[in-house]
Every structure is written in C-alpha cells, then in structure tokens.
Amino acid sequence: MRPDRTPLTLLLIGAAILAVGPFAPQWTLFLLTVALAKGLVVLGLMMLLRCGLVSFGQALYYCLGAYAAGMLGRLYEVSGVFTLMLAGMATSAFVAFVLGFLLARYRSIFFGLLSLAISMILYGLLVKTEALGSSDGFNVLPSTLFGWRPADEWVRYSVLAVAAGVAVIAALAVHRYLGTPLGRLAPAIKDNEIRVEYMGASARQAVHVKYVIAAALAGLGGALAATTVGHIDPEMAYWTTSGEFIFITILAGTGSVIAPFLGALIFGIIQTVAFDISPNTWQMVLGASLLAVIVFLPRGLWSLFRRRKAA
Amino acid sequence: MAAILDAAGLNKNFGAVTAANDINAAIERDSVVGLIGTNGAGKTTFINMITGYLKPDRGRIHYEGRDITRLAPRDITRLGICRSFQIPQLYASLTAYENMMIGIGVVLRNAGRGGFFSRGEPLVPGYEQPAAAVADGLLQRFGLAEYRDKNAQVLPGGVRKLLDIALTMVARPKILLLDEPTSGVSAEEKFAIMEMIMKAVRAEGITVLFVEHDMEVVSRFAERVLAFYDGRIIADGSPEQALNDPEVKRYVVGGELHRLDEEKARPRA
Amino acid sequence: MDQLVAVLIDGIIYSAWLFVAAVGLTLIYGVMKIVNVTHGSFYALGAYAAASITGWALAQGMPPSLSYPVLLGSALLVTLVVAPLIERGILRFMYVKDEVVILLITYALFLILEDAIKLVWGVNPYFIAEPYGLLGSFDVMDLTYPYYNLILVGVAIVCGVGLFWMLGHTRAGKLLVAVIHDTEVSRAMGINVERMYLFTFTFGSLLAAIGGAFTAPTVSVVPGLGIEVIVLSFAVVVIGGLGSLPGAALGAVMVGLVRSATIHYLPQVELFVIYLVMAMVLAFRPRGLFSIAEARKI
Numbered sequence: 001m002r003p004d005r006t007p008l009t010l011l012l013i014g015a016a017i018l019a020v021g022p023f024a025p026q027w028t029l030f031l032l033t034v035a036l037a038k039g040l041v042v043l044g045l046m047m048l049l050r051c052g053l054v055s056f057g058q059a060l061y062y063c064l065g066a067y068a069a070g071m072l073g074r075l076y077e078v079s080g081v082f083t084l085m086l087a088g089m090a091t092s093a094f095v096a097f098v099l100g101f102l103l104a105r106y107r108s109i110f111f112g113l114l115s116l117a118i119s120m121i122l123y124g125l126l127v128k129t130e131a132l133g134s135s136d137g138f139n140v141l142p143s144t145l146f147g148w149r150p151a152d153e154w155v156r157y158s159v160l161a162v163a164a165g166v167a168v169i170a171a172l173a174v175h176r177y178l179g180t181p182l183g184r185l186a187p188a189i190k191d192n193e194i195r196v197e198y199m200g201a202s203a204r205q206a207v208h209v210k211y212v213i214a215a216a217l218a219g220l221g222g223a224l225a226a227t228t229v230g231h232i233d234p235e236m237a238y239w240t241t242s243g244e245f246i247f248i249t250i251l252a253g254t255g256s257v258i259a260p261f262l263g264a265l266i267f268g269i270i271q272t273v274a275f276d277i278s279p280n281t282w283q284m285v286l287g288a289s290l291l292a293v294i295v296f297l298p299r300g301l302w303s304l305f306r307r308r309k310a311a
Numbered sequence: 312m313a314a315i316l317d318a319a320g321l322n323k324n325f326g327a328v329t330a331a332n333d334i335n336a337a338i339e340r341d342s343v344v345g346l347i348g349t350n351g352a353g354k355t356t357f358i359n360m361i362t363g364y365l366k367p368d369r370g371r372i373h374y375e376g377r378d379i380t381r382l383a384p385r386d387i388t389r390l391g392i393c394r395s396f397q398i399p400q401l402y403a404s405l406t407a408y409e410n411m412m413i414g415i416g417v418v419l420r421n422a423g424r425g426g427f428f429s430r431g432e433p434l435v436p437g438y439e440q441p442a443a444a445v446a447d448g449l450l451q452r453f454g455l456a457e458y459r460d461k462n463a464q465v466l467p468g469g470v471r472k473l474l475d476i477a478l479t480m481v482a483r484p485k486i487l488l489l490d491e492p493t494s495g496v497s498a499e500e501k502f503a504i505m506e507m508i509m510k511a512v513r514a515e516g517i518t519v520l521f522v523e524h525d526m527e528v529v530s531r532f533a534e535r536v537l538a539f540y541d542g543r544i545i546a547d548g549s550p551e552q553a554l555n556d557p558e559v560k561r562y563v564v565g566g567e568l569h570r571l572d573e574e575k576a577r578p579r580a
Numbered sequence: 581m582d583q584l585v586a587v588l589i590d591g592i593i594y595s596a597w598l599f600v601a602a603v604g605l606t607l608i609y610g611v612m613k614i615v616n617v618t619h620g621s622f623y624a625l626g627a628y629a630a631a632s633i634t635g636w637a638l639a640q641g642m643p644p645s646l647s648y649p650v651l652l653g654s655a656l657l658v659t660l661v662v663a664p665l666i667e668r669g670i671l672r673f674m675y676v677k678d679e680v681v682i683l684l685i686t687y688a689l690f691l692i693l694e695d696a697i698k699l700v701w702g703v704n705p706y707f708i709a710e711p712y713g714l715l716g717s718f719d720v721m722d723l724t725y726p727y728y729n730l731i732l733v734g735v736a737i738v739c740g741v742g743l744f745w746m747l748g749h750t751r752a753g754k755l756l757v758a759v760i761h762d763t764e765v766s767r768a769m770g771i772n773v774e775r776m777y778l779f780t781f782t783f784g785s786l787l788a789a790i791g792g793a794f795t796a797p798t799v800s801v802v803p804g805l806g807i808e809v810i811v812l813s814f815a816v817v818v819i820g821g822l823g824s825l826p827g828a829a830l831g832a833v834m835v836g837l838v839r840s841a842t843i844h845y846l847p848q849v850e851l852f853v854i855y856l857v858m859a860m861v862l863a864f865r866p867r868g869l870f871s872i873a874e875a876r877k878i
C-alpha cells in the first residue's frame with residue numbers, strides 16, 4: 001500500500017500560504033480566500049458526488065451560512081470570526097439535518113431538482129424580506145480575531161490565514177472520514193444500493209450523514225465568504241451560484257480532498273482573467289472548459305496529478 | 312427440533328399475478344433445502360419476502376422465534392439471514408477485492424469498529440483478522456483470487472455469481488439463501504461450482520436454501536426439496552419423495568427438461 | 581369577486597406562458613432522457629431573434645399586422661440553425677453518459693450560449709412594442725387586459741393540442757411514442773432513433789423559442805432572459821412528472837394559478853410559492869404527479 005501523503009501535503013500547502021501571504025499583493029490574498037471559501041462548499045459536494053449525487057441547491061447552505069454570520073453581526077454586533085463561522089456551520093447543518101430526512105430518499109436528477117427547489121425557496125424568501133435588504137442584501141461588519149482587529153493593511157492577510165487554517169482542518173477531517181467504513185461506502189451507494197442494504201447498511205442513513213456534513217462545510221464557506229467579501233445578498237442562494245459550485249466540483253474531480261480547493265482556485269483565476277480580457281465571453285470560456293473537462297478528463301483536473309504520480 | 316426459519320401463510324399478489332399463494336415452510340437448523348419450480352413459479356418471490364425486499368400481503372415470517380416480517384433488508388441481514396441474487400448485485404465499477412472490502416467495512420461499522428476516532432487497524436468480527444486478510448481469504452475460498460483486481464463489470468457471468476455469493480459471506484450468515492447459484496455456468500461445471508460453494512458454506516454450519524433448475528444438482532446437494540408451482544408449494548420432502556411426486560413430475564420436472572433443452576439450443580451469451 | 585376574476589385571468593395567462601415555455605422540456609426528457617438546461621437559452625434565442633428581426637422588418641416599413649407571423653418565423657429560423665448544430669455537433673456523442681452528466685453538459689452549453697447571444701446581439705436591450713400595442717385592450721369588470729395576452733393563450737392551446745394530435749395521429753408521432761416507451765425495443769424494431777432524437781431536440785427547442793418570441797413584445801429583451809425561465813420550466817415539468825405532456829399542462833396550470841393568487845393576496849411569497857409547490861409535490865410524489873414508480877427486478 002502507498003503511504004497516505006494527503007495530510008502532509010495539506011499541512012505544507014497551509015504553511016506555504018501563511019509564509020507567502022505577507023509578501024503577496026492584496027488582490028491575490030482576496031482571490032485565494034474566496035477560493036478557500038468556495039473550496040469548502042465544493043469539498044462537501046465532492047462527498048456527495050462520490051455517492052453519485054449532484055446537488056443543484058448547495059447554494060442554499062452557502063447562503064444560509066453567510067446570512068447566519070451576517071445577521072449575528074447586524075443584530076447582536078458579534079464580530080468574532082470563529083463565532084461567525086461556527087454559527088454559519090451550525091445553522092446549515094441543522095437545516096440539512098431536518099431536510100435530510102426528506103432528501104436522503106432521493107437519487108439522481110430528482111435529488112438535484114428537489115435540492116434546487118428548496119434553495120430557490122430561500123432565494124424567494126430573502127428577495128422579499130425587506131428587513132434583510134431584499135434583493136440588495138446588506139453589508140457585513142469586518143470581523144475580529146478574539147476581539148482583536150488587525151490594522152487595515154493586515155486585514156486581508158489575517159482573514160486568509162484563518163481561512164487557510166480552517167480549510168486545512170476541514171480537509172483533514174473529511175479525508176479521515178472518507179477512510180472510515182461509512183465514508184468508503186460512497187462508491188458502493190453510487191453503484192448498487194440494493195447490495196448496500198443487503199450487506200446490512202442503510203444507504204439512506206449514509207447519504208443523510210454526508211448531506212449534513214456537506215451542508216456544514218457549505219455553511220462554513222458561506223460565513224467565510226461573507227466576512228471576506230463584506231457583503232451578502234440573495235444571489236448567494238440562486239441556482240446559478242449552485243451551478244458554479246457544481247462546475248468547480250466537476251472541474252476538480254473527486255480524487256482527493258485537495259482537489260476542491262485547487263479547483264476553486266483555478267475557477268477563480270479563469271474567472272478573473274477571462275473577465276478582464278473579455279467581460280462578455282467569460283461564461284463562454286467557463287462553459288467550454290466544463291465541456292472539455294467532462295469529455296476529456298471525466299475524473300477532473302485531479303486525475304492529471306494522479307497520472308503523473310503513477311508514471 | 313425447532314425451526315430456525317418459519318414462514319406461515321405467505322401471500323403476495325402483483326396485480327392479477329399471484330406470486331405466492333399460502334406458502335408454509337419451516338426450515339430446520341443446519342439443513343440444506345433446494346427450491347425448484349419452473350420460471351415464474353415464485354421461488355425468487357419467496358426469497359424476496361424472507362429477506363425483506365418484498366413485504367407479503369398476508370402471513371408471517373419468524374426467525375429463531377422472532378417475527379421478522381416487517382423488517383428492512385438491512386436489519387434482516389444483520390440478524391444473519393443473507394442472500395445472493397439471481398441477477399448478481401455487485402459494485403460494478405469496483406474490483407472484486409474492493410467489493411469485498413465494502414462489505415467488510417459494513418460489518419466493521421455495524422460492530423462499532425474502525426470509526427472516525429478509532430486508532431489502528433480494526434479486526435473483522437468473527438474472523439478476528441484485518442480486513443484485507445479476510446477479503447483475500449474469502450476470494451481464495453471461492454476460487455476468485457485470479458480476478459481480485461478486475462472490475463466487477465468485466466467479470467464473466469459465472470464469476471459474478473461466485474463473487475455475489477462470496478459477498479454474502481463477509482457478514483457470517485446463519486442462513487444463506489442462494490438464488491440460482493449455478494445459472495450462467497455450463498452443465499458440466501455446475502457440480503464443481505456447487506461443490507465448492509457447499510464446502511465453503513457448510514464448513515461454517517450455515518443453513519442453506521438454494522434455487523436450482525438442474526434436478527441432478529438438486530438431488531445431489533439438497534436434503535429436502537420445496538417444489539413451487541404457480542405461487543404454491545406443491546411438494547415438500549426428501550429429494551426422492553419430491554422429485555417423484557406426480558404433480559412435480561408433471562408441472563416441474565417436465566417443464567425443466569423442456570427448459571434445459573431450450574437452453575442448450577440457445578447460444579450462450 | 582373582482583379580485584377572484586383577476587386571479588383567474590392572470591392565472592390563465594401566466595399558465596399559458598409557462599406551458600409554452602416548459603412543454604418542450606418534458607418532450608425532450610420523455611424521448612431522450614435529457615434534462616435540458618439549454619432550454620432557457622432557446623427561450624432567450626427566440627426572444628432575441630423575434631425582437632431583432634421583427635424590429636428590423638417594421639423599420640423597413642412592414643405593416644405591423646404582419647409582425648405575428650414574423651415572430652413565429654424568427655423563432656423557427658433561429659431554432660433550425662442552432663438546435664441541429666447542438667444536437668448533431670455535441671449532444672449525440674454524449675447519450676451514453678449518465679443522466680446527471682448530460683445535464684451538466686447542457687449546463688455547459690447554456691453558459692456558452694449565454695455569451696454567444698451577447699456576441700451576436702450585444703448587451704443593449706431590444707424593444708418591440710408594436711405587436712403588443714396594435715391589438716388594443718378589453719375590459720373585464722374594472723380590469724383592463726391587452727388583447728395580446730389572448731394570443732399567448734392561443735399559442736399555448738395550439739401547441740398543446742398540436743402536440744397531442746401529432747403524437748396520436750401522425751406517423752412521426754407514433755414512432756416518437758414508441759421511443760418514449762422503450763428506446764431499445766424501438767431501435768431493435770428498426771426505428772431510426774437518431775433521427776427521432778434530432779427531431780425531438782429541434783422541436784422541443786422550437787417550443788421554447790416560440791415561448792420567447794411571443795414574450796418578446798411584452799418585455800425588454802436583455803441578457804440573462806433565459807436564466808429564470810429554466811428553473812420555472814423545471815418546476816412546471818417536475819410537478820407534472822418529467823416526460824409527461826398532460827403533466828406539463830397540469831403543472832403549468834397549478835403554478836400559474838398559485839402564483840397569480842399569491843400576487844393578488846400575498847405578494848411577499850410570490851416567488852417562493854412556486855418552488856414550495858414543487859418541493860411539496862416532490863415530497864409526496866417523488867417523481868411528480870403523472871408518473872409510475874417501477875420496482876427493480878433482482
């Protein structure tokens with residue numbers, strides 16, 4: 001058996017981000033933090049995709065996490081970054097726990113379409129809620145680190161540092177989970193649920209657990225995005241946001257817990273560069289890359305790494 | 312002697328089709344029972360009801376005195392009633408070895424071993440060996456070692472059947488229901504395959520029910536035969552008794568001979 | 581009382597629009613088992629083609645009364661160019677893939693078409709008010725309705741009845757029903773399934789384009805027009821049961837009436853309620869209202 005190099009790689013990447021961050025231009029710090037936030041959402045989607053499930057409504061939990069964090073600041077003036085993230089995570093996980101009883105029974109496109117419907121319900125609600133700024137949303141207060149507010153030029157770096165730490169911990173935990181018997185059940189659920197049942201396991205329960213974990217990660221990512229961007233609005237729950245997450249999931253592939261973050265970063269770079277060069281065709285670039293990945297790299301960009309390692 | 316499994320008054324209808332019509336059968340511990348009957352007689356339906364895939368419209372099923380009629384397949388499996396399938400149910404995109412490891416993972420989990428916070432290599436309950444050793448041991452026992460790293464979807468039919476049966480063994484069943492274990496295998500090989508399966512299974516003292524269309528295989532391996540016709544059990548007894556029953560001769564054996572001729576005439580897929 | 585009448589009339593008009601926009605989606609799913617995200621793109625394409633071509637023709641001095649056939653012709657033109665290109669050029673190589681993967685492929689195509697539309701038509705809005713204003717309006721009690729809305733209802737009825745007639749009474753239609761029922765058996769029977777797919781995709785997309793074309797005179801045609809239509813049509817056809825034509829009609833009527841009722845009585849929940857209906861239906865009938873569950877043989 002090959003030794004498991006993922007944990008070490010993750011820690012090294014985390015350390016590298018911390019070390020290089022202070023010298024990097026501000027806009028790259030922002031790009032990287034947003035990529036980490038989205039990567040967390042995609043990490044959850046990756047777990048679901050391993051079971052063959054594609055959620056077209058993961059933006060629901062991203063948005064919930066963001067609004068939970070935003071409202072804590074707005075209503076109670078909470079600004080501690082860890083409190084906000086915990087709140088985002090807990091809110092999303094709780095909602096997913098409840099909805100999971102329904103959704104864990106669905107498969108294939110019906111899982112996708114039902115999650116889509118539920119995320120659109122949240123969108124419809126937020127758009128009409130004036131107290132939360134309707135379709136404009138509202139600004140989120142800058143966050144603090146255990147009561148300490150970094151100097152302006154260090155704000156971006158400190159948020160990035162927190163994001164990197166959180167992402168590394170989350171990825172390590174998911175990696176460990178995927179190695180447990182329950183975690184390894186994912187491809188089995190995808191292939192043949194009847195056999196899973198006849199081995200004495202509940203596919204529905206396994207999906208439910210993964211669904212809640214995925215939602216918690218999405219909520220965490222949402223809260224992180226809210227503090228990074230400083231603004232939230234109902235678009236975060238719209239289906240196009242879910243589409244973006246799925247895009248990154250497919251782009252990245254399900255090969256490793258590192259892939260989602262890499263995918264999110266590449267997505268961010270494509271988006272920024274393509275948008276800079278030609279604002280009216282960046283979606284075309286995205287669509288074409290998605291098509292190319294599905295056709296030529298069905299296991300996502302991560303499979304490039306695998307092949308090189310194997311060679 | 313008390314029956315380990317007791318089906319009483321089972322009925323099942325699919326619209327106008329009656330797939331089970333007042334089925335009564337008490338299975339003794341440690342026995343080997345052959346289920347015979349022509350296509351559509353209700354053999355698979357019987358197995359499906361015992362293992363919880365179908366719920367009978369009427370009637371009850373008891374296992375070691377406990378009513379299991381309404382339990383879900385996974386709960387019935389956990390009690391020690393396992394089954395193989397007429398159409399093998401495998402994880403098509405995984406290798407034979409990975410298929411076994413998934414099953415062993417479920418056993419570990421149900422025993423509370425190998426969880427998120429546990430350390431070290433967990434031992435598989437019943438075998439008290441690490442998972443990899445159990446997987447390879449079972450593949451070996453069913454003559455599947457050479458297919459270890461092949462994807463299940465590319466395996467030949469007979470091998471898929473064996474892997475399907477090997478998968479049921481990871482949970483250490485007390486009762487094993489095999490649905491046509493030798494279908495998709497040439498008539499000459501049937502005996503050898505059954506021999507191997509029985510050796511692997513009987514070593515563990517497992518009660519076996521198997522569906523079989525070849526009467527020679529049935530009379531060789533079964534201690535008792537249940538003959539199904541049109542959703543009913545029309546004969547129940549020792550192989551000699553059952554296979555010589557006039558009704559069985561007319562409805563089952565005759566039909567099977569006809570069927571076997573057809574099967575031989577057809578090119579094998 | 582007045583309000584109830586208004587709810588009904590608005591509901592019917594909205595249902596008609598939803599039906600035209602969505603019915604092609606269910607047809608394509610029924611035959612090809614594709615959840616087609618580009619449906620929204622064809623809606624937008626139809627609207628853009630109709631607005632630009634009709635606008636141009638009117639500027640050339642075409643009598644405004646001719647604009648209705650031109651709307652239809654524009655939808656036909658743009659679909660006949662784009663739909664076969666997509667089906668023959670890309671989709672036909674993908675049919676072996678999983679349903680969810682094909683959905684993602686159509687999503688990628690949707691992203692591409694979004695920008696292709698911007699490249700062809702630019703980002704400035706198009707208006708053609710003539711077909712809408714030309715017909716004047718009528719009063720029901722105290723409420724004024726433009727006659728143009730009746731055209732929408734007419735288009736919906738023609739599409740619906742036409743589809744049913746085609747499936748039941750024409751050769752192509754009967755072959756389609758066979759393919760819907762069982763693709764493999766149809767192929768074995770010698771039906772040219774590939775041609776059926778091309779026809780279905782083009783025809784289904786045409787329906788979306790017609791929806792867009794006849795909506796164009798009532799809105800300003802801007803980028804992103806198709807984005808909301810996609811989820812709305814999903815809601816409509818999923819409620820009825822993917823692949824079921826009567827289901828799409830029922831779904832359109834349900835969503836149409838519910839939405840119009842909430843607009844009048846409870847405007848805060850207007851958007852939300854459609855998806856609530858969709859979620860509720862799926863919760864109780866996991867595959868939609870007009871669908872049959874099949875057990876797997878083991």
Ligand SMILES: Nc1ncnc2c1ncn2[C@@H]1O[C@H](COP(=O)(O)OP(=O)(O)OP(=O)(O)O)[C@@H](O)[C@H]1O
Binds near residue numbers: 328
């Ligand atoms: N899920 C189902 N839905 C409808 N009818 C069914 C279903 N399962 C079985 N049947 C019908 O019940 C009858 C008994 O079928 P069953 O599969 O039990 O037969 P069998 O004895 O196993 O036959 P074979 O030798 O072909 O496997 C058949 O007529 C079959 O068509």
Ligand SMILES: [Mg+2]
Binds near residue numbers: 355490
């Ligand atoms: Mg059978």
